[in-house]
Amino acid sequence: MASKQVIGVFDSGYGGLTILQEIRALLPQYDYVYLGDNARTPYGNRSFEVVYQFTRQAVLKLFEMQCQLVILACNTASAKALRTIQQHDLPALGSDKRVLGIIRPTTEMIGSLTKTRHVGLLGTEGTISSGSYGMETRKLFPDIVLTGQACPMWVPLVENGEAASDGADYFVRQYIDALLQKDPDIDLVVLACTHYPLLYDKIRRYLPGHIQIVNQGPLVAHSLQDYLQRHQEIAQNLGQNGRCAYYTTEQSDKFARSASVFLQRSVQASHLDI
Helix, strand or coil: CCCCEEEEEEECCCCHHHHHHHHHHHCCCCCEEEEECCCCCCCCCCCHHHHHHHHHHHHHHHHHCCEEEEEECCHHHHHHCHHHHHHHHHHHHCCCCEEECCHHHHHHHHCCCCCCCEEEEEECHHHHHHCHHHHHHHHHCCCCEEEEEECCCHHHHHHCCCCCCHHHHHHHHHHHHHHHHHCCCCCEEEECCCCHHHHHHHHHHHCCCCCEEEEHHHHHHHHHHHHHHHCHHHHCCECCCCCEEEEECCCHHHHHHHHHHHHCCCCCEEECCC
16 A cells, blocks of 8 residues: 555544445445544543544544545544644645545435434434534524434443343433434434444334434445545545555554454454554
């Protein structure tokens, strides 16, 4: 991957692997680097300034690793750091660098999917409290009523391998019931955390059948495909060997074990200090 640029995918933990998996399924030809800041996760309960500083460090590291384009495959980083990085950091780094988030591609689709114009948002406390989804939704679809529900127990359940357990049902049902009590007219629910696809079956079980579920991974993958088609100057500079390297700020063997839960296959990872 030395002669060409690669696509960087960053997350504070493991959930971004679900985004990477969908991207690679749609665009398998490109070369990728995944970086998880697992040593400092979770980001969800940290301040805007801390999330920005951590995310900026990771983005700069990925730029050093020949990543011309970086995807923030993390809702918290997209909500709390993306705008500042794009507006304040990228102009000083050169016009050839790009950083994209996952909130915009998600919100762009909801207008065509909801009929009642009432949409539910399930996410971490950091994502919900940031208001980023609300801001993007109001820009695109000012008539949509967006109702958020924080689900603080869902990420720990997934990362501890309990997503399929009977005990997880209680917490899945609890947060879904709380969301629907806030707005019973919801006909669309957005999974605004990259961990939540691993809870999809349980979420589907406890949501009424008429409510659609939006999973971010495919939306982000198609958005990236469209972006590269519109920006051939970037696409033509990307390596196309179908390779993917995994890096973590934690112990590499620990990352590999946990990553297998998300990817359903084993991977090799390397430790990286940022």
